[in-house]
Amino acid sequence: MMAADNNKTALLVIDMQNDFVLSDGSMRVDGGLAIVPNVIKAVDVARHRGYLVTWVVREHDPSGRDVELFRRHLYGNGKPKPTSKGSKGAELVDGLVIKEEDYKVVKTRFSAFFATPLHSVLQGAGIDSLVIVGVQTPNCIRQTVFDAVELDYKSVTVIVDATAAATPDVHAANVYDMKNIGVAAPTLEEWCKSRS
Template sequence: MAADQTRNTSALLVIDMQNEFVSSDGSMCLDAGVAVVPNVIKSVDFARQCGFLVTWVVREHDPLGRDVELFRQHLYGDGKLKPTSKGSKGAELVDGLVIKEEDYKIVKTRFSAFFATHLHSVLQGAGIDSLVVVGVQTPNCIRQTVFDAVALDYKSVTVIVDATAAATPDVHAANLYDMKNIGVATITLEEWCKSSC
């Protein structure tokens, strides 16, 4: 019975696993992000086996940059990179990751998956009180989403350390340390698979 309750109240948030960030030809490619793609795929497969709500969190921007943070607006406009513009190859999920009918997709335009989105309402409506987070990058979208989840009183927040990544191992470790200090579980994929469902 307890296992069923865990399955029914947990969600896996897969953050920014898009070509722009984790494909070798992406304009904002993160090498460490490319390296964790296999573990993210395994996380998704495992979450589905356990009955978790797999929630895809992606960045998609207006090609003219009207919904982009001020510090990134110089990347948009004629002849510019226009990262993760709606409909672009960069905005698509990296090969090996596929959204299924039972999954949920949320589009964000800022670091946190909760900022100016309806993610919290969707999760509440589904009875979700525990989150597991994978994706990129640890100091930006992972950290902001996790801190917001803690502020919103999710009962349990877990970051899979080898299915998340940052520009350097030191940056990754420092941000994991900060998240652990606010009560977030920071565990490996193997540890998670042994302790869940």
């Protein structure tokens, strides 16, 4: 992958929310908590480089009416309502903070691009390269990456140790698939030493 111009690159931080990351989170991804320090560092490096830091979060109506059909049973009476708007579970994990110059996009499906203004915002900002961190590799990371490739982003990078899945094997299999469609998959250390 070619090195990207700083003002043409965005870091997408996907679903680093309490319900997905904390050990008692209602939608916990087992590998999520371990990557928090690397995600924090990736955000710091991206800001230093002048990248557009973009926070991609799930926020659902507490009734569950905007949730995928296969998950609506999780929003029944008396049940915790995962990542519902305004809940503690929908908040970013400690250590991650949205700043004024950042951009936040709310999604209700796996891909950050599906039924959101993300692509329009990135195009309007002249962004043609993406760096992606967060959870979970086979779902929201993968869907976002495949959509980014379909939308012809020039460079798509997934930082392998700042993304996570329920198991290392699931994570590795999905990274392998993404690499096969031209996605770069450096470690955080490798990415920090590069300029892309």
